[in-house]
Amino acid sequence: xxxxxxILASALLVASAYTCATQAGDPPTPNGPVVSDNVSTTxxxxxTDFPDLVVTKVEAPNLDGGDVMVTVKNQGMAKAxxxxxxxxxxxxxxxxxxRTMAQAALNPGESLTIAFVIGGxxxxxxxxAKTDRSNTVRESNERNNQxxxxxxxxx
Numbered sequence: 001x002x003x004x005x006x007i008l009a010s011a012l013l014v015a016s017a018y019t020c021a022t023q024a025g026d027p028p029t030p031n032g033p034v035v036s037d038n039v040s041t042t043x044x045x046x047x048t049d050f051p052d053l054v055v056t057k058v059e060a061p062n063l064d065g066g067d068v069m070v071t072v073k074n075q076g077m078a079k080a081x082x083x084x085x086x087x088x089x090x091x092x093x094x095x096x097x098x099r100t101m102a103q104a105a106l107n108p109g110e111s112l113t114i115a116f117v118i119g120g121x122x123x124x125x126x127x128x129a130k131t132d133r134s135n136t137v138r139e140s141n142e143r144n145n146q147x148x149x150x151x152x153x154x155x
Contacts, residue, residue, distance in 0.1 A: 049077050049078050050076050050077065050078050050138055050139050050140040051074050051076035051077075051078050051079060051080030051081075051106070051108070051137060051138075051139055051140070052074065052075045052076030052077075052080075052139050052140045052141050052144070053072060053073070053074055053075075053076075053080050053083075053106070053131045053132050053137060053139060053145055054072070054073055054075055054131070054144050054145065054147075055070060055071070055072055055085075055129045055130070055131050055145070055146060055147035056071045056072070056073045056111065056147070057069070057070070057071040057113075057147075058070050058071075058087075058127055058129045058147050058149065060122045060151050063121060063122045063123045063151060063152075063153040064121055064122075064123075066117070066118035066119045066120045066121065066122055067115055067116065067117055067118060068087060068089075068115070068116040068118055068122065068127065069113050069114075069115055069116075070085060070087060070113065070114050070116065070129045071111055071112070071113045072085060072103060072106070072111065072112055072113075072114070072131045073106070073109075073110070073111040074106035074107065074108055074109065074110055074111075075108075075109070076108060076139060076140050077108055077140070078108060079105060079106070079107050079108065080105060080106045080132075080137050080139070081105050081136070081137055082102065082103060082104055082105045083103050083131065083132045083133070083134065083136050083137050084100050084101070084102060084103060084132070084133045084134060085100070085101050085102075085103040085114055085129065085130070085131050085133065086098055086099070086100045086129070086130045086133040087099050087100075087101075087116050087127065087128075087129050088127065088128045088129075088130075089118065089122075089125050089126070089127055090125065090126040090127075091124075091125050091126075092124075099116055099118075100133060101114050101116065103131060103132075122151045122153070123151060123152070123153030123154050124150065124151065124152070124153060124154075125150065125151050126148070126149070126150045127148065127149060127150070127151065128146055128147070128148035129146060129147050129148075130145055130146040131145050131146070132145050
């Protein structure tokens with residue numbers, strides 16, 4: 001009887017040591033094959049159901065007359081709410097002057113042209129037109145809202 005007890009105690013001791021070793025560092029064995037098809041490795045596509053306002057054109061048909069025409073387009077996939085369009089003009093070393101006009105809401109693919117009456121010469125004037133001036137319209141691309149350049153003409 002004493003021998004049976006020693007054998008049983010030894011078996012329990014070995015089983016206990018094996019269980020502790022398995023819990024301490026061996027990774028668990030899966031119950032079935034691991035198939036990589038079960039795990040998605042692709043990220044979801046970014047949401048594009050937003051408007052995207054861009055200034056497509058800034059022109060001064062008469063550099064001596066002083067009107068500036070700014071064209072804005074919604075190239076996004078959703079309607080853009082009304083916002084403000086700003087036009088900044090800088091003549092040489094003088095301080096820049098900014099004028100702001102209300103811009104109507106635009107459906108996807110729709111454009112509009114807004115006329116700024118400046119009333120002075122625009123030859124060699126630097127301009128920067130920015131739609132959604134206050135950044136109130138949530139867009140798919142927030143970094144393409146302005147168009148800057150310089151009008152030509154006599155120096």
